Amino acid sequence: MRAEIITVGTELLLGQTLDRHSQYLSQECSPLGIGVYYHTSVGDNRQRLLEVIQLASSRSELIFLCGGLGPTMDDLTKETLAEYLDVRLIQDPETVTHLEKLFVGRTIATNNFKQTYVFPDGVVFTNQNGTAPGLSVKSKGVTYICLPGPPNELVPMFETSIRPFLLQLLPEKQVIDSHTLSFFGIGESLLEERLNDIIENQTNPTIAPYAKEAGVTLRITAKAKDKTTAHAMVQPTLSAIMERVGEYCFSEKEESLEEVVISFLKQQQRTLSVVESCTGGLLAHMVTSVPGSSEVFKGGIVSYTNEVKNQIAQVPLDVLQQHGAVSSWTAESLATQTLKQFQTDLSLSITGVAGPDPSEGKPVGLVYIGLAEKGQPSRVYQFQFKGSRRRIQLLAAKYALFILQQCLKKGETTT
Amino acid sequence: MRAEIITVGTELLLGQTLDRHSQYLSQECSPLGIGVYYHTSVGDNRQRLLEVIQLASSRSELIFLCGGLGPTMDDLTKETLAEYLDVRLIQDPETVTHLEKLFVGRTIATNNFKQTYVFPDGVVFTNQNGTAPGLSVKSKGVTYICLPGPPNELVPMFETSIRPFLLQLLPEKQVIDSHTLSFFGIGESLLEERLNDIIENQTNPTIAPYAKEAGVTLRITAKAKDKTTAHAMVQPTLSAIMERVGEYCFSEKEESLEEVVISFLKQQQRTLSVVESCTGGLLAHMVTSVPGSSEVFKGGIVSYTNEVKNQIAQVPLDVLQQHGAVSSWTAESLATQTLKQFQTDLSLSITGVAGPDPSEGKPVGLVYIGLAEKGQPSRVYQFQFKGSRRRIQLLAAKYALFILQQCLKKGETTT
Secondary structure (H helix, E strand, O other), X not given: OEEXXXXXOHHHHOOOOOOOHHHHXXXXXXXXXXXXXXXXXXXXXXXXXXXXXXXXXXXXXXXXXXXXXXXOOOOOHHHHHHXXXXXXOEEOHHHHHHHHHHXXXXXXXXXXXXXXXXXXXXXXXXXXXXXXXXXXXXXXXEEEEEEOOOHHHHHHHHHHHHHHHHHHHOOXXXXXXXXXXXXXXXXXXXXXXXXXXXXXXXXXXXXXXXXXXXXXXXXXXXXXXXXXXHHHHHHXXXXXXXXXHHHHEEEOOOOOHHHHHHXXXXXXXXXXXXXXXXXXXXXXXXXXXXXXXXXXXXXXEEEOOHHHHHHOOOOOHHHHHHHOOOOHHHHHHHHHHHHHHHOOOEEEEEEEOOOXXXXXXXXXXXXXXXXXXXXXXXXXXXXXXXXXXXXXXXXXXXXXXXXHHHHHHHOOOOO | OEEEEEEEOHHHHOOOOOOOHHHHHHHHXXXXXXXXXXXXXXXXXXXXXXXXXXXXXXXXXXXXXXXXXXXXXXXXXXXXXXHHHOOOOEEOHHHHHHHHHHOOOOOOOHHHHHHHEEOOOOEEEOOOOOOOOEEEEEEOOEEEEEEOOOHHHHHHHXXXXXXXXXXXXXXXXXXXXXXXXXXXXXXHHHHHHHOHHHHHOOOOOEEEEXXXXXXXXXXXXXXXXXXXXXXXXXXXXXXXXXXXXXXXXXXXXXXXXXXXXXHHHHHHOOOEEEEEOOOOOHHHHXXXXXXXXXXXXXXXXXXXXXXXXXXXXXXXXXXXXXXXXXXXXXXXXXXXXXXHHHOOXXXXXXXXXXXXXXXXXXXXXXXXXXXEEOOOOOEEEEEEOOOOHHXXXXXXXXXXXXXXXXXXXXXXXXX
């Protein structure tokens, strides 16, 4: 079923309101097998709205209209739709009763009664959180659904009434099975190049890459008559992808590196501490953004000066003086000393130059990441990142998590 | 000038991505006197995109196309526009050089070169944060502007290149003077309520409030024939606003609390350290996200367990045992001990319950913020925040910065 979503309101076009409804309804339609092909926002203007409805009616079988059901003069969604369909709205006694209940003890403004008019031969969806009911009407093979604009009215109405209504509409039961693979350490274009032939030759399942701020996800989606068939259709594609680029895949779900790392640590009952210089707290923040991280994360140090690296993080002065703060020696010492001080099983360190200016004569983007592991030799990795200060900090923190994830995945050591 | 915005990407229609660009561009166009009449989202589909471009070209003089400039096969915005305009894209040597600089030392994937093709007789806007340049081309009275989809590329490109470009396009030379005031500690609706009469009665200058993730900004914009007149028109409104809500205004520019704090510290030549529990590194990260923060920020501790609060952050055991980790006593001890250990002029501490579960029998959202100042009695502030874990962490870190900003502003103490 081909659908589109129209949001109505001049405030959208002035940028005063962010349109979240189109995303919400799209998210809800997708698993029902309803394909959304367009989102359109248009102002509170009869002529332009009429044209938008006309165009939508020529290309879609299901049209959502959100907003413009209020009591004021510039609310004209259903009136304009009625004009397009050439029908006359009629007063709905049940909606009048609903309104009277809501206003019990208060005077109902005359223009509120405008909200009691509905489509003849249409469907009325009671609004549990406001005065404007939802409305549906079908004409010439197109189903129109009008929904109130306020999110606290639209969302509950969708949950309670619209989803069940849509399920009845669906011509043939189609089910979707969607899998997401999360990658790090490989760019979107390189990933696609490696999978070019697989992506090109597939129509069901489809494969869609999405670049994240750091990392890429691939979504593999199959459509079939039932869940089992759809699920089975996805499997060969999944295997083929993993065979080629599995080394960069850190999760077979849509989750972040920090979530994966925290899960591993919990499973393996191991604890973590961090010590960071150029990322200035970002690594600790990423780790602690995961609920429940306190079970495995003890804490960290942000060592932004050499003084703090020496006095708080306990890097020997001669290491700092001989090799500098941005060096593999300092990265290693930071990690091993923090492992000891915090008494954890693992410790990550980051030291580097985030910019905008070079430091110690070392270039912007040079970063060392250290990993100390109880009872194991420590390791240091060197990177040369490009981009803004923000990007260098982000990549450094994410690569530290990726290094830890690789280590935890391999279970290279015994706990 | 009649404009519309087209966002391109199947991820929008699947609801995987929220379209913020249409709102952002609308907000930016409005004070320039550019009227936005439609927002449209369409998928990565040549035929449908072509139809959308065709319709837009028939009704608008300025068309923004966002997204679909990436290196992969499903990025087809400029190719489809070129097809509609019946022109052949040409390789731009400067964009090739830019790409080679970005990739120095790494292999450029073949499909990245797709991004070096531009419109003949068009305008190319360099992308400081990515590989896809912005593009503009004019045909039959319609100006098209193609912008890259990632927000961290689109927004800086708009600020740097697109706004000046639009100002040149405007038929009548009009100059804009725009001032931004940044507020914290007051909600958008309360701010608007306090300024209701001023906002309602103004058409030039206009006053537009924007809610940020934490805080609100007000943009006051005047239009006139020259800069001096526009500037003078803004002043009485600015004074009226500051008289009513000036206490919440932390900057008369568009800048973040962390930027303001770092500027103050540099001016006053004072140093800072932080120690945080429930914010887990976010406060240090905010501070160190400001370039040049290393001049005044020495570092911090993330004390996620009582053990670390005691052994690393040196909070006496009896304080932790008697009052708990989430208490004003612990907040105070954290701040004063960290001030001593890090030998800084100021130290901020945060301890609280970010959730999702309560801790020590204390409710989610309870947060204590401590401020220690060399030679001054330390202070502790108690908050009860509402919302998700992420929101509580964000508010706690921002309030800590706001407390520090208020302290630095008052110059309550001598340096």
